[in-house]
Amino acid sequence: MxxxxxxxxxxxxxxxxxxxxxxxxxxxxxxxxxxxxxxxxxxxxxxxxxxxxxxxxxxxxxxxxxxxxxxxxxxxxxxxxxxxxxxxxxxxxxxxxxxxxxxxxxxxxxxxxxxxxxxxxxxxxxxxxxxxxxxxxxxxxxxxxxxGCNAATGQFALRPLISAGVINLDEIIMDLKCAVSGAGRSLKENLLHAELSEGAHAYAVGGTHRHLGEFDQEFSALAGRPVQVQFTPHLIPANRGILATTYVKGDPKAIHKALEIRYVNETFIEVLPMNEHPSIRHVRGSNFCHIGVVADRRDGHAIVIAALDNLTxxxxxxxxxxxxxxxxxxxxxxxxxxxxxx
Amino acid sequence: MxxxxxxxxxxxxxxxxxxxxxxxxxxxxxxxxxxxxxxxxxxxxxxxxxxxxxxxxxxxxxxxxxxxxxxxxxxxxxxxxxxxxxxxxxxxxxxxxxxxxxxxxxxxxxxxxxxxxxxxxxxxxxxxxxxxxxxxxxxxxxxxxxxGCNAATGQFALRPLISAGVINLDEIIMDLKCAVSGAGRSLKENLLHAELSEGAHAYAVGGTHRHLGEFDQEFSALAGRPVQVQFTPHLIPANRGILATTYVKGDPKAIHKALEIRYVNETFIEVLPMNEHPSIRHVRGSNFCHIGVVADRRDGHAIVIAALDNLTxxxxxxxxxxxxxxxxxxxxxxxxxxxxxx
Amino acid sequence: MxxxxxxxxxxxxxxxxxxxxxxxxxxxxxxxxxxxxxxxxxxxxxxxxxxxxxxxxxxxxxxxxxxxxxxxxxxxxxxxxxxxxxxxxxxxxxxxxxxxxxxxxxxxxxxxxxxxxxxxxxxxxxxxxxxxxxxxxxxxxxxxxxxGCNAATGQFALRPLISAGVINLDEIIMDLKCAVSGAGRSLKENLLHAELSEGAHAYAVGGTHRHLGEFDQEFSALAGRPVQVQFTPHLIPANRGILATTYVKGDPKAIHKALEIRYVNETFIEVLPMNEHPSIRHVRGSNFCHIGVVADRRDGHAIVIAALDNLTxxxxxxxxxxxxxxxxxxxxxxxxxxxxxx
Amino acid sequence: MxxxxxxxxxxxxxxxxxxxxxxxxxxxxxxxxxxxxxxxxxxxxxxxxxxxxxxxxxxxxxxxxxxxxxxxxxxxxxxxxxxxxxxxxxxxxxxxxxxxxxxxxxxxxxxxxxxxxxxxxxxxxxxxxxxxxxxxxxxxxxxxxxxGCNAATGQFALRPLISAGVINLDEIIMDLKCAVSGAGRSLKENLLHAELSEGAHAYAVGGTHRHLGEFDQEFSALAGRPVQVQFTPHLIPANRGILATTYVKGDPKAIHKALEIRYVNETFIEVLPMNEHPSIRHVRGSNFCHIGVVADRRDGHAIVIAALDNLTxxxxxxxxxxxxxxxxxxxxxxxxxxxxxx
Structure with a gap:
């Protein structure tokens, strides 16, 4: 049919x-x-x-x-x-x-x-x-x-960690790198090729991006208490892709495990082996999201990186x-x- | 099966x-x-x-x-x-x-x-x-x-014109703009991002590109006499795509007609309406080839432009x-x- | 002072x-x-x-x-x-x-x-x-x-050849590759990064670009008779630079010589050794124009390529x-x- | 002389x-x-x-x-x-x-x-x-x-804050976005245009980048006690520029003030007005470093962003x-x- x-x-x-x-x-x-x-x-x-x-x-x-x-x-x-x-x-x-x-x-x-x-x-x-x-x-x-496309990326990286209780909820920082198609086909000076190519800059810095409303709503509901993350998106000279680098406190192996368990049956979410991490060029034009976890040199700190195509x-x-x-x-x-x- | x-x-x-x-x-x-x-x-x-x-x-x-x-x-x-x-x-x-x-x-x-x-x-x-x-x-x-990827692009633009006898066989110039993946994954200085981005240059100028062997073979066979085109490929800062701008002498309408007739039943070859012309960004990642014909201001001259994805x-x-x-x-x-x- | x-x-x-x-x-x-x-x-x-x-x-x-x-x-x-x-x-x-x-x-x-x-x-x-x-x-x-920026590039390549009488005035083709800053800071869809990056297309095809007015005026004055060149500009995904590939008929060595003689004392015009040719990445941000001449495999045909920064x-x-x-x-x-x- | x-x-x-x-x-x-x-x-x-x-x-x-x-x-x-x-x-x-x-x-x-x-x-x-x-x-x-080019960028953002005692020394995160020329003219697959263009990925994640040695040495000497920052560089599809987004805890106004006071007489360091922040496209090819401070929505958190040209x-x-x-x-x-x- x-x-x-x-x-x-x-x-x-x-x-x-x-x-x-x-x-x-x-x-x-x-x-x-x-x-x-x-x-x-x-x-x-x-x-x-x-x-x-x-x-x-x-x-x-x-x-x-x-x-x-x-x-x-x-x-x-x-x-x-x-x-x-x-x-x-x-x-x-x-x-x-x-x-x-x-x-x-x-x-x-x-x-x-x-x-x-x-x-x-x-x-x-x-x-x-x-x-x-x-x-x-x-x-x-x-x-x-x-x-939101940024909201999706950040949630894929963090929801299982909040649910599993493996990270400190008050110390979450998300630094996103976003390709330009996320801004749509709107005619703005900073979306021109001559301005963006060879450019890179943060925007909506300081907690003013609207996708934070989604993070607040979803993470708080999940945790059963208010959770406010720090979130800074950056525009980079690429057309498609979001790379979310999230900085969390918790045991890197427990974090990796929580992601693996949660996504083991999810077709579109690929959790990379421990200490590998993704690139937006490897998800372009697809419905896949790649997630990696790397342990920091300082115990109890981990970097969780998620990549997906913002338009797909x-x-x-x-x-x-x-x-x-x-x-x-x-x-x-x-x-x-x-x-x-x- | x-x-x-x-x-x-x-x-x-x-x-x-x-x-x-x-x-x-x-x-x-x-x-x-x-x-x-x-x-x-x-x-x-x-x-x-x-x-x-x-x-x-x-x-x-x-x-x-x-x-x-x-x-x-x-x-x-x-x-x-x-x-x-x-x-x-x-x-x-x-x-x-x-x-x-x-x-x-x-x-x-x-x-x-x-x-x-x-x-x-x-x-x-x-x-x-x-x-x-x-x-x-x-x-x-x-x-x-x-x-060859360049050879395919040029032939899609020109074969029907040679077969139909609507262009001067001794005055064909092809100026190609080729994306970098055509050079493969080889490690050469001029394929580095820092060199190619913001670069554009011709290569194999003067008739030394090997795809000319294919043009000579195919066009001569088609015409029943030796045909030697002039062919200059250029590397441009893009990853996928070939844009072939061909300069020919003949009646633009007859040229457009010859292409339309030849490709009317071809799924992958799209002949654009008269005086429209294609861009590589509209064929990327696909098996389609777009071809356009524009009449020059001087009678008897036409520009035929073909675009396809070199890897597809x-x-x-x-x-x-x-x-x-x-x-x-x-x-x-x-x-x-x-x-x-x- | x-x-x-x-x-x-x-x-x-x-x-x-x-x-x-x-x-x-x-x-x-x-x-x-x-x-x-x-x-x-x-x-x-x-x-x-x-x-x-x-x-x-x-x-x-x-x-x-x-x-x-x-x-x-x-x-x-x-x-x-x-x-x-x-x-x-x-x-x-x-x-x-x-x-x-x-x-x-x-x-x-x-x-x-x-x-x-x-x-x-x-x-x-x-x-x-x-x-x-x-x-x-x-x-x-x-x-x-x-x-005009295109007009300057084309003239640097061709004026000495017309003056010296070393090329056929009725068979001149200029295929230009132009970076996007030439279009200014205007808000147009096809100047957006998401459209132009990975794009390449011709524009003003068929002899409608206004810089042709300059070519007609200058080349005709120089030749003492009407000269009409064929001129097709292309937009490429770069910010600065024009690469003019010109196809002319004449003796390549005489052509190279005519350029060398004319520009020997010009600080900003660099004529490359015979059969070398320029790239826009080597003139970016400067007031220099590089010009090269390559002999085609067919006698009596040459390719003259000029590169400069359109904004400088x-x-x-x-x-x-x-x-x-x-x-x-x-x-x-x-x-x-x-x-x-x- | x-x-x-x-x-x-x-x-x-x-x-x-x-x-x-x-x-x-x-x-x-x-x-x-x-x-x-x-x-x-x-x-x-x-x-x-x-x-x-x-x-x-x-x-x-x-x-x-x-x-x-x-x-x-x-x-x-x-x-x-x-x-x-x-x-x-x-x-x-x-x-x-x-x-x-x-x-x-x-x-x-x-x-x-x-x-x-x-x-x-x-x-x-x-x-x-x-x-x-x-x-x-x-x-x-x-x-x-x-x-190191990354080391310079991070230090311009952070040294005055450490000296002035206005940030928490144990909670410093630096997320850097680096253009590709920082990797030199070396022939590596991930530096090819076809790989990097439309790519963005972290590297040396988890505290393994050698420039951390400089941060450890300099920040510890400055603080008179061991200081270990978290540092994650990312490669972005641009040729020149480093954008360092640093996440610190402290009073945003005091942080901005400390930078202004320190750099008031420095020709090459420009501290932007409070809540403005820089882009790498505005320092390219120059010896200038632009620094901005933005207050986060959560009290006591600030984002300090520095931009410079890695080659200059x-x-x-x-x-x-x-x-x-x-x-x-x-x-x-x-x-x-x-x-x-x-």
């Missing part, structure tokens, strides 16, 4: 990545594509790399016919997403890739995003989309909130993985492609 | 690319991998991006058991390839990715490669592997010679396409993945 | 490059900087790499006090430049970096730029700023028009070289820094 | 960077260049970007005539340097860029480098070359040991700054060029 899906916001990078992935998916078919600013154009015009595919023309959201659509992916900007989803049919399954439904607490949402939520009842309904940790809820959910495992791949679950398909279907290297 | 294949020389970029492609192929299974300098290592050690796959350990060629192998890909260095293939079982189907069997004429081979051919009878047997133009011969062949359509993707034909499988099987962008 | 200069339009890349160069100049002092959209900001805010310098705050053009200013550099957008310069004091020396005064013929200007010139009398007054070929006129000029020798370095002449300073003052490699 | 210098090991990146800098120096002249593996070649052959300079041909070290040489820069590999320097004239001033004389304690040297020091008396004589902190000793020294301020620029002091020249002579951006 083939399911029909719509992609709302198909003219951005995560939308295009969904099309790339679904084009090879044996049980899912793209029935509608919206992109308000490019409505009327073909995907080949907006994304020439997809020109070999037979795809619906981009329309406005209003012109999408949701009858017969089994599931919609919303790859819309923050804030827009909650407004659009509030108006969609109530029986439509939805995977949202925006930040709008990641935080469960309306107050936390307001703190991090600066405005009241426009659809609090949907906020309550939404399931947090970190597949490996919310699998059962996602399978039953109508509305799933894709995680960090966003559109995760979304498809969740959609598979919601549609009753094998979770890994359409997602087993190997990384592209070099 | 599943066919078993071996990859000889799996520790280079084209070998790894074959593994990447075949890992998603429904009817082909990797039964053996050789890599003399890395024998005894796992592919995960040599290419960590493939660590999620269950692959045979690398062995020496001598240790490969060819019983039960349906087809071998040879991704070995030039000269080594002819020596190795000469010793392989005579009933083994072989797709060779080296330059050793591309030229049919022993004298031409010696001229371009500097040595006598070690296996002239195999040279005679080999079929030139430009799938779209040698499809029937390839399907029946035992030994197929993969084309220019090498390992072509090899798999040929293997599909040789094994009686659908030609496009395992090759329909969309390009990776951005 | 120290001369005081103003830079109008200091918030773009060519403006910043002028500041970088003049900061080390022993006889020139920056007295005023304008940047209408960033007026009121310090240069350190707009260009943090200049934060160590003691520079005037950015103002609007209206707020620049031209009393005591010896020379103004105009690094303003096309069209704006002619309007602004028309209102500047008539005794102020001006080096314009825009395209507004490059073409001498009002009709040619209209053809290439689409509008009537707003200051035709200044257009007539302006001297074309290719220093090595208009040195005497520039020294006496009040208004000098900086050349192609634009702001050229502008400073011209300003030196106009102020009676040594032509090379402040311009002898070596390229930055790697 | 002009001083004559020799550069031993001029065929590597730091050697070439010395030539670039000294070429513009008004009081220093290059009298000899050695490069054993390239002896007999001109610098133009080894580094074409220096072809406009009139330089001595490369010789072997044995063929350098040290009579008349005022100072030698040794840009030789580790271990080789101590052997060569031991044989040089005892009255020759030397700036060594290798790691051989950075550690004062022979036992610490053996621990980090694995061998006994071949010239312990020179090791004792050598002055640590972090100019801003050893200025007086350097001015009087005969042998100065250039610091981190190596050859530092070396020239020290040579200026040793020769009695103004410390900043030949070093005031602005960064190259973009």
């Amino acid at each position: 083939t399911y029909k899906i719509a992609i709302l916001g198909a003219s951005g990078y995560t939308g295009a990545e969904l099309v790339r992935l679904i084009a090879s998916h044996p049980s899912i078919e793209i029935a509608a594509l919206s992109g308000n600013s490019k409505a009327g154009q073909s995907m080949a015009q907006v994304f020439p790399h997809l020109r070999h595919l037979d795809l619906p023309t981009l329309t406005t959201i209003e012109d999408v016919d949701f009858a017969g659509i089994d599931l919609a992916f919303c790859a819309l900007p923050h804030k827009t997403s909650q407004e659009v989803i509030a108006k969609l049919p109530r029986d439509l399954k939805i995977v949202d890739l925006s930040a709008d439904f990641r935080l469960r607490d309306p107050q936390a949402y307001k703190t991090w995003y600066g405005n009241d939520h426009a659809a609090p009842e949907l906020q309550e309904e939404a399931v947090y989309g970190l597949t490996e940790f919310y699998r059962d809820e996602i399978a039953k959910a109508r509305l799933v909130a894709g995680t 495992k960090g966003s559109s791949g995760q979304a498809l993985q969740n959609a598979n679950l919601m549609l009753g398909l094998p979770e890994t279907e359409g997602l087993m492609m190997a990384p592209l290297f070099p | 599943t066919y078993k294949i071996a990859i000889l020389g799996a520790s280079g970029y084209t070998g790894a690319e074959l593994v990447r492609l075949i890992a998603s192929h429904p009817s082909i299974e990797i039964a053996a991998l050789s890599g003399n300098s890395k024998a005894g290592q796992s592919m995960a050690q040599v290419f960590p991006h493939l660590r999620h796959l269950d692959l045979p350990t690398l062995t020496t060629i001598e240790d490969v058991d060819f019983a039960g192998i349906d087809l071998a890909f040879c991704a070995l260095p030039h000269k080594t390839s002819q020596e190795v293939i000469a010793k392989l079982p005579r009933d083994l189907k072989i797709v060779d990715l080296s330059a050793d069997f591309r030229l049919r004429d022993p004298q031409a081979y010696k001229t371009w490669y500097g040595n006598d051919h070690a296996a002239p009878e195999l040279q005679e047997e080999a079929v030139y592997g430009l799938t779209e133009f040698y499809r029937d011969e390839i399907a029946k062949a035992r030994l197929v010679a993969g084309t 359509k220019g090498s390992s993707g072509q090899a798999l396409q040929n293997a599909n034909l040789m094994l009686g499988l659908p030609e496009t099987e395992g090759l329909m993945m969309a390009p990776l962008f951005p | 120290t001369y005081k200069i103003a830079i109008l339009g200091a918030s773009g890349y060519t403006g910043a490059e002028l500041v970088r160069l003049i900061a080390s100049h022993p006889s020139i002092e920056i007295a005023a900087l304008s940047g209408n959209s960033k007026a009121g900001q310090s240069m350190a805010q707009v260009f943090p790499h200049l934060r160590h310098l003691d520079l005037p705050t950015l103002t609007t053009i209206e707020d620049v006090d031209f009393a005591g200013i010896d020379l103004a550099f105009c690094a303003l957008p096309h069209k704006t430049s002619q309007e602004v310069i028309a209102k500047l004091p008539r005794d102020l020396k001006i080096v314009d970096l825009s395209a507004d005064f490059r073409l001498r013929d009002p009709q040619a200007y209209k053809t290439w730029y689409g509008n009537d010139h707003a200051a035709p009398e200044l257009q007539e007054e302006a001297v074309y700023g290719l220093t090595e070929f208009y040195r005497d006129e520039i020294a006496k000029a009040r208004l000098v028009a900086g050349t 020798k192609g634009s702001s370095g050229q502008a400073l070289q011209n300003a030196n002449l106009m102020l009676g300073l040594p032509e090379t003052e402040g311009l002898m820094m070596a390229p930055l490699f790697p | 002009t001083y004559k210098i020799a550069i031993l090991g001029a065929s590597g990146y730091t050697g070439a960077e010395l030539v670039r800098l000294i070429a513009s120096h008004p009081s220093i002249e290059i009298a000899a260049l050695s490069g054993n593996s390239k002896a007999g070649q001109s610098m133009a052959q080894v580094f074409p970007h220096l072809r406009h300079l009139d330089l001595p041909t490369l010789t072997t070290i044995e063929d350098v005539d040290f009579a008349g040489i005022d100072l030698a820069f040794c840009a030789l590999p580790h271990k080789t340097s101590q052997e060569v320097i031991a044989k040089l004239p005892r009255d020759l001033k030397i700036v060594d860029l290798s790691a051989d004389f950075r550690l004062r304690d022979p036992q610490a040297y053996k621990t980090w480098y694995g061998n006994d020091h071949a010239a312990p008396e020179l090791q004792e004589e050598a002055v640590y070359g972090l100019t801003e902190f050893y200025r007086d000793e350097i001015a009087k020294a005969r042998l100065v040991a250039g610091t 301020k981190g190596s050859s620029g530092q070396a020239l700054q020290n040579a200026n002091l040793m020769l009695g020249l103004p410390e900043t002579e030949g070093l005031m060029m602005a960064p190259l951006f973009p």
Whole structure:
């Protein structure tokens, strides 16, 4: 059986990545594509790399016919997403890739995003989309909130350690190196090739990045007490990939063991042998996340490093993985492609 | 039915690319991998991006058991390839990715490669592997010679024009821009990141590049008279992709028409609308070749531009396409993945 | 003696490059900087790499006090430049970096730029700023028009060949590879890092690039008859540099000789030994232009390749070289820094 | 007066960077260049970007005539340097860029480098070359040991904080992002463009990087007690630059103040306004180091970020700054060029 899906916001990078992935998916078919600013154009015009595919023309959201659509992916900007989803049919399954439904607490949402939520009842309904940790809820959910790409990377490295009680919860530092596609196709000076190439700089330094809201929510729930990590993302001159270097206090072997045990049956999470560590170039274009643990020279300190592709495992791949679950398909279907290297 | 294949020389970029492609192929299974300098290592050690796959350990060629192998890909260095293939079982189907069997004429081979051919009878047997133009011969062949990646790109742009008689055969200039993976994983100063990034330079200028041997052979055969093009490759700071800008004399519309007619039924060759032209970023990681034609301001001059991924359509993707034909499988099987962008 | 200069339009890349160069100049002092959209900001805010310098705050053009200013550099957008310069004091020396005064013929200007010139009398007054070929006129000029960066590169390769009569004037093809800073700091999708990195594509194909207006004007004047070259620029994933590969018909040795003779006394133009050719990475950040000649395998064909830094020798370095002449300073003052490699 | 210098090991990146800098120096002249593996070649052959300079041909070290040489820069590999320097004239001033004389304690040297020091008396004589902190000793020294490029970056961020007693000495984490030229011109797979571009990975994780020896030595001496920082360098796809993100515990304002006070009179160290932070693209090719301090959302935590160019301020620029002091020249002579951006 083939399911029909719509992609709302198909003219951005995560939308295009969904099309790339679904084009090879044996049980899912793209029935509608919206992109308000490019409505009327073909995907080949907006994304020439997809020109070999037979795809619906981009329309406005209003012109999408949701009858017969089994599931919609919303790859819309923050804030827009909650407004659009509030108006969609109530029986439509939805995977949202925006930040709008990641935080469960309306107050936390307001703190991090600066405005009241426009659809609090949907906020309550939404399931947090970190597949490996919310699998059962996602399978039953109508509305799933894709995680932040940085938030996913950091959680893959740290959740098993918090659950296993093997690290000091008050001394966690995450230093992330993020490729530029995470910033989307937005026209900003510091995303220009001439500025970014040969550049590298931190951003949202000091605890102001919105993905911290997700870390606070998830790590605190897991620990049963407030946990606040220190988190500094850096932009590096690469297109895809997030490398999360996390500094924790605990026994390195116990840490490695906790990760191995937790992920032994997870198809997409690869825990490297002790003292090996990953590179973003080895996960590019794939749904895999590589995690390594290295012992520091000082006893009781460890470095845990996780790498994934922000557009795939960090966003559109995760979304498809969740959609598979919601549609009753094998979770890994359409997602087993190997990384592209070099 | 599943066919078993071996990859000889799996520790280079084209070998790894074959593994990447075949890992998603429904009817082909990797039964053996050789890599003399890395024998005894796992592919995960040599290419960590493939660590999620269950692959045979690398062995020496001598240790490969060819019983039960349906087809071998040879991704070995030039000269080594002819020596190795000469010793392989005579009933083994072989797709060779080296330059050793591309030229049919022993004298031409010696001229371009500097040595006598070690296996002239195999040279005679080999079929030139430009799938779209040698499809029937390839399907029946035992030994197929993969084309040069530059040679493939230039031929996709020019063969239909020569066949259709719409361009001046004595005034063809090809200016190629080649990404660095075409040079393989060899340790040379000018392939270092610090040298190539922010660099761009021509190489093999003046008609000394060995792929010219292929152009001379193929274009002359096609035209029924000697054809010598001018060909200048340039190294650019990118990892994958070849952009061939060809300058020809003829009627631009007739040229565009000739390409459209020739490729209308070819799955992997996309002829863009008149006056549009391609970019390597839109074919990366895929088996597609995009071709565009633009009319020059001066009557009777046209620019024909072709773009493909040197490791995929220019090498390992072509090899798999040929293997599909040789094994009686659908030609496009395992090759329909969309390009990776951005 | 120290001369005081103003830079109008200091918030773009060519403006910043002028500041970088003049900061080390022993006889020139920056007295005023304008940047209408960033007026009121310090240069350190707009260009943090200049934060160590003691520079005037950015103002609007209206707020620049031209009393005591010896020379103004105009690094303003096309069209704006002619309007602004028309209102500047008539005794102020001006080096314009825009395209507004490059073409001498009002009709040619209209053809290439689409509008009537707003200051035709200044257009007539302006001297074309290719220093090595208009040195005497520039020294006496009040208004000098900086050349296009592509136009400079192509002319350095070809002018001596046209003058010496050693090439066929009807068969000249220029294939240029241009780094992205040539497009300025403008916010366009195809200038984003995620789009350009791993990309390479032609633009303005078919003879529509405005720098062709300069080639037509200059080469025809030189030859005493109409000369129309074929010219295709390509964007490559690098920040600085233009590599011009020109295909010409003539005797390679005569061509090399013509270049050597013409440039033997030129400080900034390096003619490489016969059959060597340049790379953009070896001129980056400098005012040097490297030129090489290679004989093609077919008699009577040669490839002439020129490389320079589009922001330095192609634009702001050229502008400073011209300003030196106009102020009676040594032509090379402040311009002898070596390229930055790697 | 002009001083004559020799550069031993001029065929590597730091050697070439010395030539670039000294070429513009008004009081220093290059009298000899050695490069054993390239002896007999001109610098133009080894580094074409220096072809406009009139330089001595490369010789072997044995063929350098040290009579008349005022100072030698040794840009030789580790271990080789101590052997060569031991044989040089005892009255020759030397700036060594290798790691051989950075550690004062022979036992610490053996621990980090694995061998006994071949010239312990020179090791004792050598002055640590972090100019801003050893200025007086350097001015009087005969042998100065250039610091590690990572070691310099981290010390610029942290020394004033340790001296001022404003941070917790037991909780210092340094996460460095290093461009690839820091690895030199060595031929290694992971330095190839195809591997590094689109890559990012940690290396020497867990406290094994040799520059930790310098941190231990310097920070402990400064604190008057053992200090062991945690230090993880990462390779990023850029050519020049080090970004050191340091995580410290202390009052952010006191930290910022301590840096401002310490560096107020230092020409090359720029402390940014509170809560601003630097990028490597704004120091490239220059001798400047930019430092920023940002307060974390959690009281008592701060992020201190330092950026410099590893080849200039981190190596050859530092070396020239020290040579200026040793020769009695103004410390900043030949070093005031602005960064190259973009």
